[in-house]
Amino acid sequence: MTISIFKPLNHFVGIVSNELIFSRIRLIILLLLAGVGTGFSQEWNYARVVLIYGGDIPFNFNSINRYAQGLEIEEGTILGVTLADSTQLGHDLTGFDLNARAFNGATEILGEANSLDLDAIRIKADNYLGFGAGFISTGYQDLSSGWTTLCSFTDPGPVFTNLFWDTHQLVISYECGIPVSAGGNGTLLGEPPDYYRIEVELELVPTGPGF
Amino acid sequence: MKRKVMMIGGLLMISLIGFSQAVKDRQVIPVAVNLNQVLRMTITNGGNIEFVFNSIDDYRFGLSADAATSGSANPDVAEAFYQTDFTVASSTRWSLTYGSEEATFIGTDNPANALALNNVGFTLVETGTHDWEVAGAVKGTTDASALFSAPTDNGTEVAGLEDYPALLIEDNDSPTDANAGDATDNAFSILWRCGTTEVGAAPVTMAAESLLDQEPSPTPDRYVTNVLFELAVDN
Numbered sequence: 001m002t003i004s005i006f007k008p009l010n011h012f013v014g015i016v017s018n019e020l021i022f023s024r025i026r027l028i029i030l031l032l033l034a035g036v037g038t039g040f041s042q043e044w045n046y047a048r049v050v051l052i053y054g055g056d057i058p059f060n061f062n063s064i065n066r067y068a069q070g071l072e073i074e075e076g077t078i079l080g081v082t083l084a085d086s087t088q089l090g091h092d093l094t095g096f097d098l099n100a101r102a103f104n105g106a107t108e109i110l111g112e113a114n115s116l117d118l119d120a121i122r123i124k125a126d127n128y129l130g131f132g133a134g135f136i137s138t139g140y141q142d143l144s145s146g147w148t149t150l151c152s153f154t155d156p157g158p159v160f161t162n163l164f165w166d167t168h169q170l171v172i173s174y175e176c177g178i179p180v181s182a183g184g185n186g187t188l189l190g191e192p193p194d195y196y197r198i199e200v201e202l203e204l205v206p207t208g209p210g211f
Numbered sequence: 212m213k214r215k216v217m218m219i220g221g222l223l224m225i226s227l228i229g230f231s232q233a234v235k236d237r238q239v240i241p242v243a244v245n246l247n248q249v250l251r252m253t254i255t256n257g258g259n260i261e262f263v264f265n266s267i268d269d270y271r272f273g274l275s276a277d278a279a280t281s282g283s284a285n286p287d288v289a290e291a292f293y294q295t296d297f298t299v300a301s302s303t304r305w306s307l308t309y310g311s312e313e314a315t316f317i318g319t320d321n322p323a324n325a326l327a328l329n330n331v332g333f334t335l336v337e338t339g340t341h342d343w344e345v346a347g348a349v350k351g352t353t354d355a356s357a358l359f360s361a362p363t364d365n366g367t368e369v370a371g372l373e374d375y376p377a378l379l380i381e382d383n384d385s386p387t388d389a390n391a392g393d394a395t396d397n398a399f400s401i402l403w404r405c406g407t408t409e410v411g412a413a414p415v416t417m418a419a420e421s422l423l424d425q426e427p428s429p430t431p432d433r434y435v436t437n438v439l440f441e442l443a444v445d446n
Binding site: 044050054056057060061062065068077079088103120121172176177188190191192194196197201204 | 241248303
């Protein structure tokens with residue numbers, strides 16, 4: 001009696017076991033596929049720009065001389081750059097661009113009751129630490145609502161050497177109200193007194209074939 | 212069933228591939244521009260002007276800082292003695308109001324004695340880099356001109372002294388050239404004269420009669436008044 005009871009069960013168990021085997025094979029295949037997919041989904045690079053110094057830039061106009069000659073804040077902000085290649089096929093990192101624009105689509109520098117044109121402020125990026133050959137600064141650029149490239153770096157070597165924030169740093173200089181005769185966009189003489197504010201957005205963009 | 216599972220797996224793989232991309236990074240830095248009002252007038256010469264009449268020619272022809280034009284009795288060498296120089300430094304468009312503190316000159320020996328203000332007149336010369344609007348033109352006619360002076364018809368006419376307040380210099384409302392600037396931009400000379408009877412096209416002219424010919428004749432005395440200047444923002 002006992003055997004006759006268990007035989008069908010054993011048979012049943014045998015059928016289920018075969019189904020389980022196939023299910024497990026499919027699951028393994030799926031996991032493998034997902035694993036391959038995850039491998040493909042690795043980003044092409046790692047990029048990080050960190051603020052080391054100068055997170056707030058004040059221009060204080062309190063004398064006629066400052067109004068007449070404008071103000072320049074040299075080395076106002078120092079940024080550390082970390083950039084690493086992920087060696088993804090078809091995406092060869094060679095360097096980066098640093099772009100700037102007025103944050104959030106701002107079209108003017110707003111005061112409490114007045115406004116200034118964006119190009120009253122100009123920005124420049126230079127090498128501060130670690131960038132040698134391959135670094136190009138575009139000099140002072142007008143602040144605008146669209147992206148403007150401040151500097152570019154292209155690794156001169158055949159293979160990109162990863163950059164780290166403590167050994168590769170950029171310095172940002174700012175000027176405001178520089179007269180046309182000195183290469184600026186004009187003084188702020190005649191502009192109404194106010195406390196004007198704007199936020200400058202800086203973007204690190206990796207460059208190279210496939211980027 | 213198997214095909215469905217394979218399809219789902221493939222889609223999953225494709226979607227995962229779609230996530231991979233170039234990585235960028237950003238920073239946002241606030242920038243503030245604090246414009247403080249700067250408004251400063253400095254009288255650099257001629258803070259006290261005194262005309263002394265002690266000859267008949269002085270009474271007949273007057274005394275002037277611009278002897279060649281005025282035909283006054285004083286020699287040319289005395290010109291700077293009757294001249295006031297001042298500068299304006301302003302971070303905004305500005306205006307200068309001036310005028311006598313009293314309605315007439317007041318005698319110091321006898322305060323009851325009075326002398327009409329328009330016995331004294333002046334021309335206004337701009338010695339800085341800013342320019343006057345064209346003579347006779349309405350305000351704002353010339354974009355390159357930053358200054359406007361109605362009493363002197365933009366520096367071309369002899370104006371009679373008025374009592375305070377009278378608008379002497381103002382911004383020309385040029386959209387491209389404000390009168391804001393430093394002392395090198397806004398430097399002026401007032402060439403004072405007294406009793407020269409220079410009657411031109413100015414809105415307020417000098418007295419047409421000399422001190423010698425006026426009726427009644429001015430009582431001899433030392434006549435004084437303060438001429439006030441007030442610099443303000445020209446909105």
